[in-house]
Amino acid sequence: MAGESVMLERELLPVGTMSAQVANHIGVRIVSGEFLPGTSLPIESELCQTYGVSRTTIREAVKSLAGKRLIEVSPKVGTRVLPFAEWNLLDRDVLAWRLQAQFDQKIVEDIFEMRLCFEPRASFLAARDGTAEDFGKIEHYFHELVAAYEQKLPIKATSESALGFHLAVINASHNGLFVTIGSAVKSALRVSSELLQQHAAQPNEDIALHDAVRTAILARRPSEAADAMTRLLAASRERMLPLTVDAAE
The missing domain is CATH 1.20.120.530 (GntR ligand-binding domain-like)
Structure with a gap:
């Protein structure tokens, strides 16, 4: 999956909808172990290229994932995947992603x-x-x-x-x-x-x-x-x- 371009359907879809699609895709990659705890997600420009979306969309997706405690955003270390113990496992999206991936x-x-x-x-x-x-x-x-x-x-x-x-x-x-x-x-x-x-x-x-x-x-x-x-x-x-x-x- 890494490095693979994932062009999401954008026609007539608002940023919020697109950001949810990106968050879903990245969320599954995290819970499946593709992005391990302690590692960093690809940089913003790379994610834009991978998903074929704007920086605003990526930032909204990252904000959503941070709210679910899957990742942490820091000016010093970038966007880092959090340990499993910190994930919001009762979040309905996180549960759905775990069931889909694991x-x-x-x-x-x-x-x-x-x-x-x-x-x-x-x-x-x-x-x-x-x-x-x-x-x-x-x-x-x-x-x-x-x-x-x-x-x-x-x-x-x-x-x-x-x-x-x-x-x-x-x-x-x-x-x-x-x-x-x-x-x-x-x-x-x-x-x-x-x-x-x-x-x-x-x-x-x-x-x-x-x-x-x-x-x-x-x-x-x-x-x-x-x-x-x-x-x-x-x-x-x-x-x-x-x-x-x-x-x-």
């Missing part, structure tokens, strides 16, 4: 370890503190998921229903931090959901696992809801891990 066992483990840390507790709180409106949304997405399976709708529709169900449970927790995390990791949840639906060999089992969560929450049985969500996530994790082997081959 879909391997490690990132799948990371995603499900994170989800297991807060989604069972969110289910507990949803059962304890959820409102009738919250329960209505959980019901809505559950029945939407069932209908998607029964009608054999496209994978994207099924995965969006599953995503809506999980976010409805998280929102029903009324824990502001959980809701913020759920919104931040939506891209990771969406990709996870789509991949799982592509390999949903046993739709009835998936429906049953979601139904157990729904039933416990609506019955206001917090501990059962937490346990049901743990079982759902564990089953999803076991279905997804083999996919990382397929992706690597």
